[in-house]
Amino acid sequence: MRTREQKAQLIEELTQQLSEYNVIYLVDILGLNAQTTSDLRRACHKDNVTLKVVKNTMLKQAMDKSDKEFGELVDVLVGNSALMLSNTGNKPAEIIKNYRKKSQKPQLKGAWIEEGIYIGDEQLDNLVNIKSKEELLGEIIGLLQSPVKNVLSALQSGGGKIAGILKTLSEKSE
DSSP states (O other): OOOHHHHHHHHHHHHHHHHHOSEEEEEEOTTOOHHHHHHHHHHHHHTTOEEEEEOHHHHHHHHHHSSSOOGGGGGGOOSSEEEEEESSTTHHHHHHHHHTTTOSOSEEEEEEETTEEEESGGGHHHHHTOOOHHHHHHHHHHHHHHHHHHHHHHHHHHHHHHHHHHHHHHHHHO
């Protein structure tokens, strides 16, 4: 049995973790054996995802104390819950999907991704396809650079053509 002070400290640590990450998944891992759970933890660690089994009451209190608005995500805190914390939106979903090839678990209860709330396991495929801010910025920069590259390329390749046309015109006029 934990003392009131220990519980308060755990809630404070959870609140701190919730504020540090911009991607929070709630999953059900009940029924996974020790080996599978250990493998899942290793996979999470490899992809910079923190997996943490928590008590729902403590997590609810930490969510209430947090500076984030979790909305209806609090409603999924029933039964067994584990947290997957990351700063890359689709990493936890990819890990879950990979593990689902072998077993029915982990089940996605819900996710909070940069203020967006996703409820239910049927959201898993959508979450796998979410791109991180870095990926989106890279795509935008690529798209912005593309027209500039095309113009420069046309000018460089067309420069010879223009010079040739001008030379031909000047020769005709002589």
